[in-house]
Amino acid sequence: MFHIGDIEIKNKVVLAPMAGVCNSAFRLTVKEFGAGLVCAEMVSDKAILFKNAKTMNMLYIDEREKPLSLQIFGGEKETLVEAAKFVDKHTTADIIDINMGCPVPKITKCDAGAKWLLDPNKIYDMVSAVASEVDKPVTVKMRIGWDDEHIFAVDNARAVEAAGGKAIALHGRTRVQMYEGTANWDIIKEVKQSVGIPVMGNGDVQTPQDAKRMLDETGVDGVMIGRAALGNPWMIYRTVQYLEHGKLIDEPSVRDKMDVCKLHLDRLIALKGENVAVREMRKHAAWYLKGTRGNATVRNSVNDCNTRNDMVSLLDEFVLEIEAKQQSNAQAG
Ligand SMILES: Cc1cc2nc3c(=O)[nH]c(=O)nc-3n(C[C@H](O)[C@H](O)[C@H](O)COP(=O)(O)O)c2cc1C
Structure with missing residues (x-):
């Protein structure tokens, strides 16, 4: 168990946010398989402020999914803060997460997603602006850096904490890596040791044994699982069982x-x-x-x-x- 602000997360297994996947239908299903926290797919700040029907539907939450983290993305302070205020007041999400990891050019060219990783001062400025305007705990999901020459993971994480962020989810890849190569768990460990707020480690957890290894090797508070849960909510159940009881449950029929x-x-x-x-x-x-x-x-x-x-x-x-x-x-x- 760990806490994000005043929100209790009952176990260490977290469903990662995945665009086009993590809507209420999938999240509730994964929740029923025991996830401690489920994360919603990213939603654009500007789309929230525009309030079109499709975006409003993306904000739908079934109460049985909770606790739930709702992720927003954007590149400008004003709109990100306004979108966060909307989520704070008009949804029952428990946590507001800011996407600072998305590597897709369509997103980074608007200074959103992973573009944030290049400037810890900007991260501080943005997170404090959002955190001061909302009641719900604010968290950040980030990658370790932009490329091998720009790995500011520790500075970025400290900036989140100093700005009032309540947790960090860290994917152990750079933006340039996209989904290639392996996730760097050593940097996840370094970040965990550098901040006092909870850190969720993410990247390449494919089996329950991987989840245990990540927890043991990095000391993170939670493991965030993405691709291994696609079409496979049992991965979440099997991981919870393995972590809590040391039992490796059979694959389903x-x-x-x-x-x-x-x-x-x-x-x-x-x-x-x-x-x-x-x-x-x-x-x-x-x-x-x-x-x-x-x-x-x-x-x-x-x-x-x-x-x-x-x-x-x-x-x-x-x-x-x-x-x-x-x-x-x-x-x-
Ligand atoms: C289809 C897909 C969609 C994703 N969408 C998001 C997203 O909306 N927000 C986000 O922060 N990360 C997103 N990610 C990244 C994942 O949350 C996670 O960081 C990444 O897949 C690494 O974890 P894994 O090795 O467990 O899959 C997405 C990943 C995939 C595969």
Whole structure:
């Protein structure tokens, strides 16, 4: 357990913010698998102030997901502060997170995301401006630096703390690395030792054992898990169990996986309507199917699904096919 401001986080396992993925449908599902904290996908400060319907829907929170961290991004103080004030007053998010790690050029060219990493003074200025205007705890998610020549992780983290930030999530890659190479856990450790506020370590936690290793090696307060949870909320459950009880739980059966995939689909339909949800769910279904034996054909076919019925029938047929194979193998054996 740890605290972010006055918000209690019941365990050390945190779902990372992921654009196009971490909406309420996925977050609630991951929460039910035991995550201590779930993070929402990033939302643009300007889009919040513009208040278009799509952006307002992105701010939807189901009370069962809480505690929840809602991430905003922007490159200008005025709009970021105003957006934070809106989130503070008009949502039930528990934490306001500022994105200072996004490496995508579309974002960094607006001085947002990872662009912040080049200037600890600017970070101090921005975080203090936001923190002084809102009641909810403010946190920052950052990368270790811009490139190998500009790794200001310790200075940046100290700036966040001095400005009143209540926690830091640190992805152990530079902006230039994007998602390549390996995450540098040594710098995560250095940052943890340099600040008094909680640090969540992030990057390359693919198994429950990785999570334990990150905690042991860096001393961070929490592990933030991103890609390993895609189509795989069991990763969160298995990690919590491993950290708390030292037990490595078996991987789920194909039927269990597809049941949760269908639950996720129905939640996404409730959130976005069938048309949009089924299209968005194609990538998730492929992730849920990943790692199951004999999935090549069905993984292709999900891309042609246009309705709930199409997708559910396809997944159900796949389960029956796999179970029949397992049964005949067992009989033959
Ligand atoms: C599809 C996708 C979307 C992402 N969107 C965001 C985002 O909105 N905000 C953010 O701070 N990081 C975002 N990230 C970065 C992740 O939060 C995380 O830092 C990164 O994936 C490394 O962690 P991992 O190795 O556990 O995946 C995204 C990553 C992925 C794969």
